[in-house]
Amino acid sequence: MKYPILLTLLLSAGLSSYSQTLTLPERQESALNGSQFVELVTNYSLTDRENEIYYQVMSGNVPDFQRNLIPVSFSETINTVNYTVTYYVLPDYLAIGCDTNYFLCPMSPLMAQLICNSTDCTMPTRKMVNQIWNASTVKLAPSTISPSPEMITIPVMNTHNITVWGQRSAVLETHPLGELVGGDKKDVVISNIIYGNPSPGRVVIYGWHQLNGTPIQPLYAGHEETYADYSHGIRLVQNTITINDEPNTITSVLQSADLYSLFSDENIISVPWYPSAEEPAIPTPQSIAVTRETPTSLRLHISENPLVNSYYVQLSDDGITFSETITLSPDNTVIEELEPDYLYFLRIAAVGMSSVSDWSEVLGAVTSTDIPNILIVNGFDREVQEILIIL
Numbered sequence: 001m002k003y004p005i006l007l008t009l010l011l012s013a014g015l016s017s018y019s020q021t022l023t024l025p026e027r028q029e030s031a032l033n034g035s036q037f038v039e040l041v042t043n044y045s046l047t048d049r050e051n052e053i054y055y056q057v058m059s060g061n062v063p064d065f066q067r068n069l070i071p072v073s074f075s076e077t078i079n080t081v082n083y084t085v086t087y088y089v090l091p092d093y094l095a096i097g098c099d100t101n102y103f104l105c106p107m108s109p110l111m112a113q114l115i116c117n118s119t120d121c122t123m124p125t126r127k128m129v130n131q132i133w134n135a136s137t138v139k140l141a142p143s144t145i146s147p148s149p150e151m152i153t154i155p156v157m158n159t160h161n162i163t164v165w166g167q168r169s170a171v172l173e174t175h176p177l178g179e180l181v182g183g184d185k186k187d188v189v190i191s192n193i194i195y196g197n198p199s200p201g202r203v204v205i206y207g208w209h210q211l212n213g214t215p216i217q218p219l220y221a222g223h224e225e226t227y228a229d230y231s232h233g234i235r236l237v238q239n240t241i242t243i244n245d246e247p248n249t250i251t252s253v254l255q256s257a258d259l260y261s262l263f264s265d266e267n268i269i270s271v272p273w274y275p276s277a278e279e280p281a282i283p284t285p286q287s288i289a290v291t292r293e294t295p296t297s298l299r300l301h302i303s304e305n306p307l308v309n310s311y312y313v314q315l316s317d318d319g320i321t322f323s324e325t326i327t328l329s330p331d332n333t334v335i336e337e338l339e340p341d342y343l344y345f346l347r348i349a350a351v352g353m354s355s356v357s358d359w360s361e362v363l364g365a366v367t368s369t370d371i372p373n374i375l376i377v378n379g380f381d382r383e384v385q386e387i388l389i390i391l
Helices: 034-041 048-060 110-118 126-135 154-169 251-253
Strands: 002-011 070-078 083-089 095-098 101-104 186-188 204-207 215-226 240-243 246-249 287-292 297-302 310-314 326-328 345-353 362-365
Touching: 034 048, 034 095, 034 101, 034 154, 034 310, 048 095, 048 110, 070 126, 101 154, 126 204, 126 215, 240 251, 287 362, 297 310, 297 345
Parallel strands: none
Antiparallel strands: 002 070, 070 083, 083 240, 095 101, 186 204, 204 215, 240 246, 287 297, 310 326, 310 345, 345 362
């Protein structure tokens, strides 16, 4: 026998109570803002657009206010046992850009799941969407756009983004960025109707609550798993939670015959995730350079790519026949234990989670005993920052 929720949702007050953060690199000053991202991907194919979304998010190009996750807490009694639960959610739907110019970014559930996998997150269930909306301190009225074939395009997505920003900016003085927002998008949700309804898999959406608490969108699985339109939002939820102050995960709770009802009103969800998109292929290293580090070492200069786990390097005496592969970390690209005053040729490949790039063009450098005073640059795409050039 199950008892109803005994305690309403509790939202911790004040930014000082936020104790969980999104696991992404720091945002770079040179990163695209929301408008620049929109301009970049407007004419991209769906595959290229989603690959770019993954690259931008995983490189840390999300607004600073989305770094701090919001705690949502509730208590529920199941079979006479009381459970107090806390989980952490993104303050708003996942965005690309900076605090002053960001793009709430619709994407397929396949790409959303890949991002979840990479950040130890999940998407919410229908029950969790209701909990999050109730906990929201900023409730925005849904803004709809008439259905059309263009609703899946970036321009229409951006039109909606501009509208939502107008609503959000109107209340910034009393509700600054970082507070929990609800009502601005439908949620892509975890559900039992993701798979086989019919094949291929579905994107399941729910929510878009009106100000009176009534959702516009009932649980719906009418689109295939590659679909996303302007109204879809991705609310990242940290998978790690606490139940009665003990660690647990949302996915394991959804699979539990005893605990699933804490997060699901659909019974057990045995597969609480979407199939994941493939990680985008790692591009061949570009904007690369090699310089003398010491009389017996060379340093590679490679533009940062957050998708790269390591680099393969091969050396050559003549630029034609190459040695066995050396593996270097992106944090330390110095090749050690080389012969002094020797001309080396080399090529580089980038290694990702599930793919390896093609080899780069061949570069050359000398492990000279003396520090050279001339740097020869082939083209204008070399990474030569912080290298002193004396002519």
